[in-house]
Amino acid sequence: MRICSNLKWAVVVLVIVAAVASTGCKKKAANPFPASGAISGWEKTSETRIFAASKLSDYIDGDAEQYISAGVVSTSTSDYKFEGQLEATVDVHTMKDPDGARKILETGVTSDAKKIAMGDECVQYAQSIAFRKGNSLVRIVAYQSTPDTPQALLALAHGVEAKL
Amino acid sequence: MASRRDFLKAAATGALALGAQSKLGLAAAADQQAGKSKVVIARDPALHGPDARLDAKRAADLLDRAITAYTDRNHPVEAWKQIVPKAKVIGLKVNGVGNKGVSTHLELVLALCERLQQAGVRAGDILVWDRSNEALESAGFTINTDPSRIRCYGNDTAGFEEQPTIQGSVKVNLTKILTRECDLVINMPILKDHDLVGCTFSLKNMYGAIERPAELHANNCDPALADLCSIPVVRQKVRFTVGDAISSVYEKGPVFHPEYLWHPNALIVGADAVAVDHTAAQMLARKRAEVGLPPVEAVGRPARYLATAADQAHRLGVNDPRRINLVEV
Numbered sequence: 001m002r003i004c005s006n007l008k009w010a011v012v013v014l015v016i017v018a019a020v021a022s023t024g025c026k027k028k029a030a031n032p033f034p035a036s037g038a039i040s041g042w043e044k045t046s047e048t049r050i051f052a053a054s055k056l057s058d059y060i061d062g063d064a065e066q067y068i069s070a071g072v073v074s075t076s077t078s079d080y081k082f083e084g085q086l087e088a089t090v091d092v093h094t095m096k097d098p099d100g101a102r103k104i105l106e107t108g109v110t111s112d113a114k115k116i117a118m119g120d121e122c123v124q125y126a127q128s129i130a131f132r133k134g135n136s137l138v139r140i141v142a143y144q145s146t147p148d149t150p151q152a153l154l155a156l157a158h159g160v161e162a163k164l
Numbered sequence: 165m166a167s168r169r170d171f172l173k174a175a176a177t178g179a180l181a182l183g184a185q186s187k188l189g190l191a192a193a194a195d196q197q198a199g200k201s202k203v204v205i206a207r208d209p210a211l212h213g214p215d216a217r218l219d220a221k222r223a224a225d226l227l228d229r230a231i232t233a234y235t236d237r238n239h240p241v242e243a244w245k246q247i248v249p250k251a252k253v254i255g256l257k258v259n260g261v262g263n264k265g266v267s268t269h270l271e272l273v274l275a276l277c278e279r280l281q282q283a284g285v286r287a288g289d290i291l292v293w294d295r296s297n298e299a300l301e302s303a304g305f306t307i308n309t310d311p312s313r314i315r316c317y318g319n320d321t322a323g324f325e326e327q328p329t330i331q332g333s334v335k336v337n338l339t340k341i342l343t344r345e346c347d348l349v350i351n352m353p354i355l356k357d358h359d360l361v362g363c364t365f366s367l368k369n370m371y372g373a374i375e376r377p378a379e380l381h382a383n384n385c386d387p388a389l390a391d392l393c394s395i396p397v398v399r400q401k402v403r404f405t406v407g408d409a410i411s412s413v414y415e416k417g418p419v420f421h422p423e424y425l426w427h428p429n430a431l432i433v434g435a436d437a438v439a440v441d442h443t444a445a446q447m448l449a450r451k452r453a454e455v456g457l458p459p460v461e462a463v464g465r466p467a468r469y470l471a472t473a474a475d476q477a478h479r480l481g482v483n484d485p486r487r488i489n490l491v492e493v
């Protein structure tokens with residue numbers, strides 16, 4: 001009887017240990033959004049909002065279809081402000097696979113895009129920057145155009161890329 | 165000075181867009197009118213200052229110029245009195261899909277709110293609305309539900325009708341803002357290229373009046389878009405368009421892509437939403453041609469909803485340029 005009881009406890013302990021070990025092995029979901037001050041001059045001005053693929057049209061109605069067909073899993077977004085003036089939005093699209101991220105990025109590239117060495121591929125314009133890294137596609141858009149905008153966006157993009 | 169009767173004639177085929185029950189008295193149907201639908205494009209190349217910011221005073225002046233040209237009135241307040249009935253709740257349906265980058269300009273909305281109040285509308289009887297509070301806030305608007313001031317909120321605050329409305333191919337739950345709160349809606353879309361329908365402006369802005377608009381995206385939104393705008397409450401209440409073509413994106417819309425940002429510095433106004441949209445689509449097409457982009461028809465997203473909206477089954481207005489009296493000021 002006592003042996004049986006000990007065996008039961010051993011099984012319970014084993015199950016718990018296995019569960020904890022299993023959880024511990026899972027890679028923690030990355031938070032790609034730099035906190036205020038983490039990137040010089042940039043302040044995070046909104047909560048991060050997350051949209052599952054099925055709810056993406058709540059965020060980008062009319063544009064969601066192309067992301068869904070490319071295999072978007074979810075989209076996270078947050079607003080930022082640079083030195084209290086330049087406003088920007090960071091969108092991080094998590095795709096099923098790197099091919100989906102590549103497909104979306106390449107669709108939007110125009111001849112005046114400036115290639116930047118970041119992630120797997122990166123392009124920059126005067127008021128926006130977009131890059132992909134693994135399954136992630138990141139797009140940062142500024143709402144004002146100043147002489148500092150491109151450099152400020154690049155710094156923020158590096159901050160996001162480092163957290164992916 | 166134009167009389168009320170002249171104004172009604174000028175609106176001509178916009179009669180259908182205004183609805184048979186319209187307080188404006190535009191009961192005459194398009195096929196009963198020999199006249200044309202009047203559309204005004206008002207432009208100001210200096211609308212944006214040297215710092216690229218919109219000049220609020222010039223935006224207000226442009227609105228005045230557009231509405232006086234449309235109504236043939238000398239004074240904007242008199243013009244608005246001609247358009248809005250007294251003691252009614254006036255909704256201003258804006259569009260905040262493009263966030264701060266390319267959404268209905270706050271400065272324009274504030275200018276219209278000011279003129280409406282001068283025309284006798286109580287501040288609390290003006291309701292600025294869009295599909296969600298988030299869309300409004302992201303476009304720079306401040307949410308307010310205080311009935312003593314100009315109200316501003318989204319469908320998520322007001323809720324949707326529980327009973328769906330069926331019209332043609334669509335089965336939708338309409339926002340209570342449209343069905344219960346507003347007596348008249350002035351449509352305030354912003355001109356944009358659209359990934360599905362080629363051009364989004366007045367008619368397409370009504371997707372912000374329903375729950376789950378994404379369900380109406382198939383086949384370039386055709387015939388869903390025309391069917392939606394044919395729902396009686398939409399026809400009867402959404403009576404006039406003050407279209408924002410101050411800023412736009414000529415590619416990759418409807419979201420904001422600054423690499424395709426363009427400043428037409430214009431307003432497009434009229435009572436016939438189809439004629440207004442036709443005019444807007446032409447403006448967008450000219451810009452795309454100018455920068456060497458193919459027509460939207462060539463890239464699989466024709467604005468076919470315009471022809472459907474104008475057809476005999478829908479009769480929402482006219483898309484034939486020969487039947488549009490285009491006035492540019």
